[in-house]
Amino acid sequence: MSTNTNAKFILIVDDNSTNLSVLSEALSGAGFRFRVAMDGESALTLVERNHPELILLDVQMPGIDGFETCRRLKENPATKSIPIIFTTALADIESKAKGFALGAVDYIPKPFDQAEVIARVKVHLQLKHLTESLEEQVRDRTTALQKAQVQLVQQEKLSSLGEMIAGIGHELNNPINFIVSNIEPLQEHITGISEILHLYQQEYARPSPKLKDAIEDLDLEFVLKDMAKILESLTLGAEMIEKISTSLRTFSRSDSETKSLANLHECLDSTLMILQHRLKGQGDRPQIQVFRAYGSLPSVLCYPGQMNQVFMNILANAIDALDEAIVQGKMQERVPQIKITTKITSEERIVIQIADNGTGIPESIQERLFEPMFTTKPVSKGTGLGLAIAHQIVVEKHNGTLSINSQLGEGTVFVIEIPVENI
Structure with a gap:
């Protein structure tokens, strides 16, 4: 048996040394790596440290029996996909039905026939690999x-x-x-x-x-x-x-097949002009103040129309966040503000930061903001595509990065970074 802790293996769980010997001999003779556990508690601890490819699980054991061990493994999202084959002398229909209901994929009766054990193990490993391959293809197709x-x-x-x-x-x-x-x-x-x-x-x-x-x-x-x-x-x-x-x-500005030189400050200003009506005070809502901290930027080789869309999506989201915070009464002691900062780094990369002083975004949501179709807004208020499109434009069309830094209660900063020369 290999001592490589990261190698794939089959876990044998049985409190009977004779059974362990027979199963170990069968798996070893077929070229499988394996490990053994003498009870349910030991099996759960071992699986938690290193997931096996398949588990041969005895039903009748002292302490935590096979049924309870199976139930706990299937309740855990990290281990629920591991195939479990029960090894038991119980032949009644009720026991088999209970095992399948808990998530087992098969039963091997005792006493063991080594050829049958290997045949069943190979079939379920193949089914597992086919399932994983199919799931991966589905994920790839879904992403595409x-x-x-x-x-x-x-x-x-x-x-x-x-x-x-x-x-x-x-x-x-x-x-x-x-x-x-x-x-x-x-x-x-x-x-x-x-x-x-x-x-x-x-x-x-x-x-x-x-x-x-x-x-x-x-x-x-x-x-x-x-x-x-x-x-x-x-x-x-x-x-x-x-x-x-x-x-x-x-x-x-329409985008041609080739990129053109653009003044990103003009792009930002034109976007702010179009959003001017949303920045003005409305009823009890105060005016949203906009501060520009523009550095000295060169003209940038880019798709100006697409960069305008990036600015539009991010600025509109900032206004939405401030509006929501005001409605919820979380801006009573603060003046709603958006600050735009631009600079060029020593590596000839343009950095644009668009910050609001709203209530911030929970960390669990931040990880999904750029996913297509993900939105925290009501159905009629958002499609979940705005930030996904912005991310795609910056990353894929301009070889840049789009990131977010947000602290609850303090606000949110979107950081756009693109190279000056987008060849």
């Missing part, structure tokens, strides 16, 4: 299907979102140009009319009673000053709409 689904959803979402936003940006472009191009001549006209009115007032210092009443009713001096302020407001509004249009066009 999930990956394909994520890719399809990502492409569809990115395409639909890009087309929609590009369309909105295009529709905004014409009226914006119309407004902006007319502001300057309107300013000149208002200035000219104001000057002529002042000249009239100087040359006709005594207007007729009717004209005087009209000037007083209109409050001409106030109107002339207010028109200038209104024009300033129109100019400011047009500039803001122009920035929104620019942000929309930046966000909706």
Whole structure:
């Protein structure tokens, strides 16, 4: 018998030395490694340390009998898949039914026929290996299907979102140009009319009673000053709409087959602009403050549209987390905040941290956040694909990493890291 503690082996559990001798001789002659235990307690301890491939388990033993030993092994998720063959002199149907109900795969009657023992052991080992192979294939196929689904959803979402936003940006472009191009001549006209009115007032210092009443009713001096302020407001509004249009066009940049150089700060700013309506205060919910701690970054070779989607998914999740914390009354002593930090490392890698000061994410959930279809949100609020898509874009499309660091009660930080040169 091999002394290698990591080698696969068959465990023989029997309190009778003759039975142990017969089974040991049969397994050894067939080339199997094996170990022995004289009672149920010893068997459970040995299995806990090193899982066997199969267990030959006597039913009638002092202390913990075979049935109870089997029950405990099958209740343990770590050992429930180990095949158990009962070895017993009990031939009644009730005992056999009880053993199968507990999870045993077979019975070998006593006294033993060595050829039968080896035949049954080989059959159940083969069935175990086939089952494991099938389960592995199912896992691989499931992973591949999930990956394909994520890719399809990502492409569809990115395409639909890009087309929609590009369309909105295009529709905004014409009226914006119309407004902006007319502001300057309107300013000149208002200035000219104001000057002529002042000249009239100087040359006709005594207007007729009717004209005087009209000037007083209109409050001409106030109107002339207010028109200038209104024009300033129109100019400011047009500039803001122009920035929104620019942000929309930046966000909706279509990805070609080749990567292009992009300013990631512009990508972040355009995403924040699109999410502006969700950052504003609403009713009793205070405004979510956004702090930018941007470092000096070079242009990055990437898929800008896909990186925008990463930023959108992570920032939207941060806003959702803060909204939920506020609704649950867990932000009463804190102002909701999102902080975005960027830097470049000495290894020429871009690091982007997006942090919120919400309630944090439990560690047990953190491990599954990037799994396709996993979500902590209600059915109508999330698909479980946002972070999975973001992870796929960063890791597979940009040779980077996407990680999470969260402490309950303190908040969550998502860390994106990609190389400057994505060849």
